[in-house]
Amino acid sequence: MKLKSSLVCAAGILTLTQVLSAADITGTVTLKGTPPAEKTIDPLKADPTCGKFHTENPTTHFYTVGAGGELADAIVMLKGVTGKSTGAAAQPQVIDQKGCLYSPQIVAVQTGQKILVKNSDPVLHNVHTTPTAAGNSEQNQAQMPASPDLSISFSAPENFLKFKCDVHPWMFAWVTVVDSPYFAVTGKDGKFTIKDVPPGKYTVTALHRKASPAGLDKQIEVTSSGASADFTIELK
Amino acid sequence: MLTALATLGLVGLGGVVTSHEAGMAVPDWPTSYGYNMFALPMRFWKGGIFYEHTHRLWATLVGLLVVLLTRWLGGFESRRPLALIGGAEVLAGIAVFLFRPELKATGHFLTGIGGVVLMAALIWTRKGSSQPGLCKMGWLAFFLVQLQGLLGGLRVVLFKDHIGILHGTLAQIFFVLLCLIAVRTGWWWEQTGLRMPLVDPVNLRRWAFLVTALIFCQLLLGASMRHQHAGLAIRDFPLAYGKIWPATDSESLARYNSQRVETTVSNPITAFEIRLQMAHRAGALLVLIAVAGFLRSARGQGVFKGVLVLSGLVLLQATLGAATVWTNKAADVATGHVLVGALSLVTGAVLCMILPCGSLRSPQSTVVPVESGPAH
Numbered sequence: 001m002k003l004k005s006s007l008v009c010a011a012g013i014l015t016l017t018q019v020l021s022a023a024d025i026t027g028t029v030t031l032k033g034t035p036p037a038e039k040t041i042d043p044l045k046a047d048p049t050c051g052k053f054h055t056e057n058p059t060t061h062f063y064t065v066g067a068g069g070e071l072a073d074a075i076v077m078l079k080g081v082t083g084k085s086t087g088a089a090a091q092p093q094v095i096d097q098k099g100c101l102y103s104p105q106i107v108a109v110q111t112g113q114k115i116l117v118k119n120s121d122p123v124l125h126n127v128h129t130t131p132t133a134a135g136n137s138e139q140n141q142a143q144m145p146a147s148p149d150l151s152i153s154f155s156a157p158e159n160f161l162k163f164k165c166d167v168h169p170w171m172f173a174w175v176t177v178v179d180s181p182y183f184a185v186t187g188k189d190g191k192f193t194i195k196d197v198p199p200g201k202y203t204v205t206a207l208h209r210k211a212s213p214a215g216l217d218k219q220i221e222v223t224s225s226g227a228s229a230d231f232t233i234e235l236k
Numbered sequence: 237m238l239t240a241l242a243t244l245g246l247v248g249l250g251g252v253v254t255s256h257e258a259g260m261a262v263p264d265w266p267t268s269y270g271y272n273m274f275a276l277p278m279r280f281w282k283g284g285i286f287y288e289h290t291h292r293l294w295a296t297l298v299g300l301l302v303v304l305l306t307r308w309l310g311g312f313e314s315r316r317p318l319a320l321i322g323g324a325e326v327l328a329g330i331a332v333f334l335f336r337p338e339l340k341a342t343g344h345f346l347t348g349i350g351g352v353v354l355m356a357a358l359i360w361t362r363k364g365s366s367q368p369g370l371c372k373m374g375w376l377a378f379f380l381v382q383l384q385g386l387l388g389g390l391r392v393v394l395f396k397d398h399i400g401i402l403h404g405t406l407a408q409i410f411f412v413l414l415c416l417i418a419v420r421t422g423w424w425w426e427q428t429g430l431r432m433p434l435v436d437p438v439n440l441r442r443w444a445f446l447v448t449a450l451i452f453c454q455l456l457l458g459a460s461m462r463h464q465h466a467g468l469a470i471r472d473f474p475l476a477y478g479k480i481w482p483a484t485d486s487e488s489l490a491r492y493n494s495q496r497v498e499t500t501v502s503n504p505i506t507a508f509e510i511r512l513q514m515a516h517r518a519g520a521l522l523v524l525i526a527v528a529g530f531l532r533s534a535r536g537q538g539v540f541k542g543v544l545v546l547s548g549l550v551l552l553q554a555t556l557g558a559a560t561v562w563t564n565k566a567a568d569v570a571t572g573h574v575l576v577g578a579l580s581l582v583t584g585a586v587l588c589m590i591l592p593c594g595s596l597r598s599p600q601s602t603v604v605p606v607e608s609g610p611a612h
């Protein structure tokens with residue numbers, strides 16, 4: 001009896017130390033150079049139904065850059081960490097279809113994590129996934145207004161897997177599927193936090209769909225106090 | 237003639253669908269959003285769905301016309317084979333339902349088209365069959381149209397861009413075939429068409445084949461480009477990324493892609509696509525040179541007018557090609573480029589067909605038809 005309780009105690013301490021020693025990786029992604037100007041999505045404005053949802057002419061959002069070059073919508077992840085996915089238990093990631101646009105357009109999820117695709121528009125969309133990695137299958141489903149969310153998940157890691165709607169050919173979302181929970185998407189301030197990374201040496205990579213689709217790598221060591229990694233993506 | 241016109245419309249619509257990147261707007265086939273294709277409610281007829289659905293309905297019309305055409309060309313004797321084929325297709329369709337339920341779309345398609353063919357067999361015609369050559373062309377069209385419909389549908393349900401390329405190319409071949417049938421059955425063939433003074437038919441024929449083959453290669457390249465969903469791989473013309481021959485190393489590619497802001501296409505461009513477009517540009521130059529040569533040797537001869545028409549079309553086509561780049565692939569310009577491409581190919585093929593016989597033979601004699609110029 002005594003032995004058992006001390007075992008439980010030891011196990012508890014062990015997990016506790018693991019959680020305690022796991023730490024965050026924080027940093028900022030900056031863009032150097034002048035990105036191309038965004039384009040107005042003219043066919044959206046010209047569409048008899050979808051055009052009505054927008055008072056101004058909507059534009060693309062390929063480069064969301066702050067005054068100091070802070071780059072949003074960059075995906076930062078640990079490279080080469082696989083098989084650690086907790087996607088099955090993770091909160092679903094929601095992608096909405098609103099004003100005949102996907103929102104958000106840049107998303108990252110874990111393998112096996114549910115993606116709930118909503119249709120907030122009073123028009124029909126078709127949700128067409130076009131993966132290229134073996135193990136992820138292409139799907140094309142129609143979604144009527146006010147119909148239930150579509151639940152989609154992917155089993156293989158893949159960068160910038162494209163979702164599109166063929167009814168509205170300007171509608172795209174890009175989903176990056178990671179085989180671990182160790183990733184983050186930068187906000188408008190260019191900042192990111194990858195939470196609860198066990199101590200060790202890692203390669204962190206920062207991907208941006210346009211500026212660095214292949215990823216910009218950095219070697220870091222995570223200690224019990226965490227680590228920081230800043231990236232400067234250069235446009236040539 | 238009617239069938240050929242309807243097919244031109246169909247090729248045009250196919251071009252419209254791909255120009256608008258709307259090929260997959262209707263995710264199921266042969267049903268449309270679960271509805272029977274002919275009963276799709278009007279509220280669905282919007283945006284990309286409109287293009288893709290019209291394409292499907294029109295395709296059905298062409299299919300019907302072709303089956304009737306086969307019946308007409310084949311005359312009395314075509315009843316039995318048509319009935320047999322129709323019956324076999326219906327049975328095959330039912331078999332697919334029973335044994336391979338996951339392929340039920342194909343089953344629907346087979347039973348539907350088989351039913352149409354059976355009906356055609358029931359139509360009473362007293363007319364004897366046409367010349368064997370024509371009759372064969374009719375049958376070829378009959379098989380091609382069915383294959384084409386099947387490919388179009390499978391492209392949608394199997395998600396394969398390669399099938400799309402095949403579908404686009406077959407459309408052109410099919411259109412050429414129908415035009416050749418139209419020419420052969422028209423008044424023109426019976427009357428004056430063939431009594432042309434030709435000095436050197438062999439030489440002219442060589443030119444005709446060369447030009448037609450080159451145009452066909454251009455169409456193949458064009459069809460592959462259309463189905464990459466990458467939009468324009470090169471956005472300037474006559475230069476390419478400011479050079480005569482653009483760089484395609486990975487660093488340059490990354491730079492090109494990072495500078496692209498596209499609204500309705502999404503795939504990043506690859507070195508392959510840049511080379512594809514450069515080949516298409518070089519091919520256009522070859523076609524222009526070949527047509528000029530053709531025009532020169534046809535001067536003063538009976539087919540000169542025909543060659544002149546071909547030259548005009550090719551020139552227009554080259555201009556439209558350049559305009560496609562300059563307008564950043566405006567949908568109507570790109571569609572026009574597909575259409576004029578098809579017309580150029582047909583004109584070339586018709587020239588191929590009329591040249592071998594020229595003034596040497598009378599129209600009544602059996603002529604081995606050039607079934608499709610491109611095959612040579």
Ligand SMILES: [Cu+2]
Nearest residue numbers: 125165167168
């Ligand atoms: Cu849509």
